[in-house]
Amino acid sequence: MSWTEISVSVSRENTELVEQALEQSGALAITLQDDEDNPVLEPDPGTTPLWPTVHVRGLYQAAIERGPILALLQSVPGADRPENIRWREVGDQDWERAWMDRFEPMKFGQRLWIVPSGMEIPFDPEHTEIRLDPGLAFGTGTHPTTALCLEWLDGQDVSGKSVVDYGCGSGILGIAAALKGAARVICVDNDPQALEATLDNATRNEVSDVIECLTPENYVMAPADVLLANILANPLIMLAPLLLESLRPGGLIVLSGILKEQANEVRDTYLPGLDDISITSLEGWVRLSGKRRCHPTSGAELTS
Numbered sequence: 001m002s003w004t005e006i007s008v009s010v011s012r013e014n015t016e017l018v019e020q021a022l023e024q025s026g027a028l029a030i031t032l033q034d035d036e037d038n039p040v041l042e043p044d045p046g047t048t049p050l051w052p053t054v055h056v057r058g059l060y061q062a063a064i065e066r067g068p069i070l071a072l073l074q075s076v077p078g079a080d081r082p083e084n085i086r087w088r089e090v091g092d093q094d095w096e097r098a099w100m101d102r103f104e105p106m107k108f109g110q111r112l113w114i115v116p117s118g119m120e121i122p123f124d125p126e127h128t129e130i131r132l133d134p135g136l137a138f139g140t141g142t143h144p145t146t147a148l149c150l151e152w153l154d155g156q157d158v159s160g161k162s163v164v165d166y167g168c169g170s171g172i173l174g175i176a177a178a179l180k181g182a183a184r185v186i187c188v189d190n191d192p193q194a195l196e197a198t199l200d201n202a203t204r205n206e207v208s209d210v211i212e213c214l215t216p217e218n219y220v221m222a223p224a225d226v227l228l229a230n231i232l233a234n235p236l237i238m239l240a241p242l243l244l245e246s247l248r249p250g251g252l253i254v255l256s257g258i259l260k261e262q263a264n265e266v267r268d269t270y271l272p273g274l275d276d277i278s279i280t281s282l283e284g285w286v287r288l289s290g291k292r293r294c295h296p297t298s299g300a301e302l303t304s
Contacts, residue, residue: 003028003090004060006069010078015054016284018079020232020257021072022058023143023169026193029059030143059090061193108150112176128154128179130172131205145256148280148287149173149230152254158182162224164246166239167231167257171198171211177226178207185211188219223248229255233262237269244273249294258286 008018015032022030033055060069066087073079106114114130146169153173159181165174168187175198178185185207187198195213202208227247229236236243236255247253253274258266263279263286271277274290281287 002062004062004064004066005088005090006058006060006066007086007088008056008058008073008076008079009053009084009086010056010076011053014076014078015056016259017076018056018073019143020145021076021079022056022069024232025058025060025069025072026064026169026191026197027058027060031057033057062089064193108147108154112150112154112180114150114172128176130175130179130201144282144285145230145258145287146172148256148282148285149228149254150176152280152287152289153177153180153228156180156226156252158226161226162186162222163226163228164188164224166227166229166243166246167235168198168213169194169230171201171213173228173230174198174211175201175205175207177228178202178210179205182210182226186219186222186224187211187213188216189213190216221246223251225251227251227253229253229257231257233258233266236266240269240273244270244292247292249292251292253290253292255288256285258288260284260286262286263288 006022008022010018019030058069070085073085078084108114111127112130113127150173153176157180158177160183162184163174163177163182163186165171165177165185165187168174168189171187171194174185174187187195189195189198192215195215198211198213199208202211221242223245224247227243229239229243231239236258243253243255253270255266255270260281263281266286267277267279267288270288270290273293275293277288277290279286279288
């Protein structure tokens with residue numbers, strides 16, 4: 001089996017924007033490589049240093065349509081120039097080896113793990129473990145926005161609750177909720193490949209009986225106990241009426257995919273309908289969480 005890889009050359013400042021665009025377009029995995037011979041020496045503790053210019057590489061199935069990917073990249077400075085974009089075919093063996101070389105079990109919070117097949121974690125009878133294989137790798141939790149959501153989920157009791165994962169990608173968040181005991185999980189995405197990956201991952205983790213995958217057109221609002229939306233700031237703002245109406249009074253909402261400088265705008269959009277708003281940041285990205293108001297204040301009936 002072969003794969004299609006896109007390589008986008010951009011400045012360090014725009015790397016995260018390219019990563020987000022590739023994730024949104026259904027990349028199976030994303031890696032970063034030096035675009036020039038510029039080694040990074042003695043980085044500050046806790047930082048993830050990058051080179052002045054970076055190759056951001058995204059891996060897709062061989063038959064991926066390139067047009068939608070290029071359209072998402074048009075808003076990123078540097079990525080809108082054809083000379084900065086390269087495509088190539090990648091053999092299955094090369095990809096699997098590269099994936100296994102890079103990834104290892106990852107822990108989020110106190111009990112939640114993502115574990116590649118063939119790997120084990122220290123024994124913990126109370127842990128929650130999501131299993132992933134190389135062919136289903138996108139959305140593995142390595143991106144800060146996904147990590148923020150998984151960390152939040154680790155600290156929640158969702159047993160017996162209904163959950164919506166809006167913009168599910170590979171379904172990692174919905175699957176985590178199902179493994180933690182959610183009674184029903186609705187995963188919504190406009191990308192058929194994302195829904196396919198979600199179903200494959202759900203089957204692999206033996207929670208396919210709990211998870212339902214839908215396109216936005218087929219999604220019918222049924223107030224949930226928990227709503228997760230790890231997408232981009234602008235869609236979050238546009239979808240605010242829908243997402244709030246998809247949550248029962250007192251239900252919990254988690255929003256991510258938000259750059260730090262966008263946090264206030266997203267917060268202000270949701271403020272009329274939420275109580276107990278909390279903002280948490282990681283590597284320049286933000287997670288916003290809150291509780292649906294039982295009696296919305298004036299202006300909470302948001303309109304698109």
